[in-house]
Amino acid sequence: MTTVAHSADQPSVRPLGAPGMPALDGLKVVEFAHLIAGPLAGSLMADLGAEVVHVEDPGSGDGARYTGPAHDGEYPWWTVAGRNKRSVTLNLRLAAARELATELIRWADVMITNFRPVALERWGLDWPSVHAISPRLVMFQASANGSNTSARNDPGFGKIGEARSGVVTLTGDPDGPPMHVGFPQADASTALMGAFAIAAALVNRDEPDFRGEWIDAALFEGLFRMADWQVVVHDQLGIVPTRGSMLGVGPQRCGPYLTEDGHWVTVQYESPAGTASVRALLDCEDSDPERLEAELTAWISRRSADQVIRALSAEDIPCGPVMTTAEMVDDDVYRWRQNIITVSDPHYGPVRMQGVVPRLSERPGRVWRTAPTVGQDNDLVYGSWLGRSPHDLDALREGGVI
C-alpha cells in the first residue's frame, strides 16, 4: 500500500483506480483547450476512465462544436470529440475567473492546454504559475512551435505543423503537388504524443520526490518524430527525400491498385521476399521493377477485389482493401474487434462511433456518454466537486464568469 503525506498546499493523493475499473479511473484532468491538439489527448484519457473536465468559453463554447458537416442543426463530429467528458464554462478573460481556474488546477492531477503561450501567461495558466499553484500537477501544453522558441506565439494551425514536419513533402504523386492527408494529422499526432507523455509522467507519480511535469509540444514534432529515417538519410547520404520515395530511396510501390469491380487494393511488396512472391505469382520473368509494377497493376485490373486479396494472401503478400466508412461498418475485422459501438445520445438517440482504442483486457475503457452541451456540468463540477453554493453559482452566471 502506498501512503503519501498530505500537506496544506498539496492536493490529496489517492492511488489511481479501484480494482476492476478502467486503467485511468480516479485520474483527474482539466482541459483549458479547444479544437483538436489538446482535447483529443484528454479524450484518449477519458476513454480509459479519467475524469476529464473540458473548460469552454461561456456562450458558444469550443469551436470544435461547430466543425464538420451539420445535420439537423447539430454537428455530429462533436458528439464523438467531446465524449466521456464534463463540460464547464469559464470566461478566462475575466479576472473573476482566476479563482475558479486556480481551484480547477488544484483539483486536477493533469492539465491540458493548447492556447498560445502569450494567452496562458495573461491568464496565469503558464507552467510557472500552475506549478506554483499545484506542485504535483502534470501539464501538457501544445503550441505551434513550442513555448521556448522565438516563434512561440505563432498561430497554432495544424496544416502548418504538417507542412513543417517533413511528411507533406513526402506525400503525393512523384510528379504532382505535395499532399496533406485527409484529416488533421498534425493535431491528432500531437494529441497522441501528449497522451503518451502525460501517462509516462504519471508512471512514477507515487515516488516521494515526484514534482509534477511540464510537457511542451510543438505541432510539427509528433509527425517529425515518426518519420525518423528522413533525418538520418539526409545527414549521411545528402538525400532530400521527396514524394514517391519510400525511405528516401527507390519508388514507393504499394498502389492502391484499381480492381475490375471498381475497388482499390493496397499491396505491400517492396521487400525482396515480397517482390519475389509477386514475380512468382504473376509468372513474370522480367527483373525490371517498373515492368513488374505494370504487370501487377494490369493483373489486378482484371480481377475482383476479393479474388486479388485471396490470391495475394495465399502467397503471404500483405494486401488489403482501401476501405470507405460504409465498408468498415460491415467489415468482419471491425466486427470481430468491436471497433464500432452504439452510444445513446440525447439528441440523436442511438448513434454509432469508434469504440475505445487501445483495448485493455484487465481494466478496459468504456464510452459512457456522448458529448455534453456547453456548461452542462457546471453545477456538478463547481457545486458538488469544488463546493460552490447555489448562490455563488448564480452570482458567477450573472457576472458572465460561467
Next chain:
Amino acid sequence: MMQGNERAVLHGIRVVEFATGVAAPLCGTLLADLGADVVHVEPTTGDTQRRVGPAKDGVPLWWKAAARNKRSVALDIDAPAARDLVARLVAWAHVVVVSDHNERLIPRGLDWTHVHRLNPKAVLLQITGCGATTPIALDTGAGIVSEARSGIAQMTGRADGPPMHSGFDHADGTTAVMGAFAVCASLARRNTPGFAGEWIDLATYETLFRIVEWQVVLQDVTGYTSARAGNRLGVAPGAVINTYRTADDVWLTVSASTLRPVRNVAKLLDEPDEMYATVADQFANAPRLDALLATWVSERTAEEALKVMAELGVVASRIYDMDDIATDQTYAERGDIVAVPDVDLGVVRMPGVIPKLHLRPGAVRHTGPALDADHDLIFRQWLGIDDADLAAARRAGAFGDPVSAPA
C-alpha cells in the same frame, strides 16, 4: 540500471521486446527515449529490420535511429533450449512487447496466458495487423495495408484521383505512440494493491481509425462517407487549404479554415469582402478563391509571398523538406535534431527526444546497437545467470548454431 538515464521519467522501467517490424519496436524506442531499459530480443541472424532502407558503405542507416537507446540480445526463441531464458526475461520485465498473432505466440509461450502466469504484474503490449485473436484468415497484414483499412487512404488524394498513402509509416508510427500511451497508462497504477498486469491488444489500423473522430458518426447520422478532396479537408469544404507552387518553384501550404482567415485570403486577392461574409458564401466561392490564390502565389517568390501573406494575417508556410528542416531556426531552438556518436558512422543525426518533458527529460544515449551487443550485460548482470547455465544453453542451441554463434 543503465548509465545516464537516471533523471528520465521512465527510469527503472524494464521492457523486453520479442518484436519486429516498425510499430512495436518504435514503441519500445519511445519508452527507451524516456529512460526505460529496453531489451530488443532478436533472431540469431539479426532482426530483418536492421537491413531495411538505404545504407552507407554497407552500414544500414535507419536502424541507427530506429533502435537507438535499446539493448540487443540474440536468442533463438523457437529453440527449446531458449525457453528458460525467455521466461527469465519475461519475469524480469515490467513490460513485454510482442508483434505477432496469438497463433504464433502460443507455441513460444509469449501470449497473454503464458506471460501473465510467468509474471502476474507484467504489462503485455501485443501489436498485430488485425488483432491478437481475430481469425487469422481475416488478417490482411500490417504496415501500409493498415492505412488502407483505417479509412485514411480513401480520404487522401485528389477528388478525381486514386486514394493515396502517406509517404511515411503513418499507421505504424501512430500505433507505436498509442501503444506507448497504453503501456504507461497501465503502469500508472502498478504500485496499487490488486494490480494484476494488463494485456493491451492493439491492431495497427485502429489508431488512425480512432483519431479520425468523425468517420463513423457522420456516416451513421448523415450517410456521409468521407470522400477525397485534395488538400482541403473533406469535412470543412468552405476552407481554403491547399499547396501552391511559387515562381521560384517552392511549395507552400496555405491554411484558412474558419471565417476570418478565409476573409483575410479574400483581402489578399482584392476580392470583395461581401462575397465571403458567411460560411455559405465561403463554401460557394472556395473554388474561385483557391484558383486566384494559385495564380497569385505562382507570380511571386516564396519569400515575397510569405511576407505579404504574413502582413495580411494569412497563415502559410513553406512545405519543408529535409534541407529546410536541417536549417530551420525553430527546429534548432527546440533541439529537435541531435548528433549522436556512432561506432560505424562517426556521428549520426536523428530526431531528438519527442515528447519533451521539462523536469525529467529523456535523452538519446546511443545509436542502434550491434547484434547481440548486450549479451553479457543482460544475461549475466541483469538476469544473474551463471556461466555454466549460459554455456549449457549455448551448447543446446539457444543462441543459434553453437559453431557460428557470437563469442
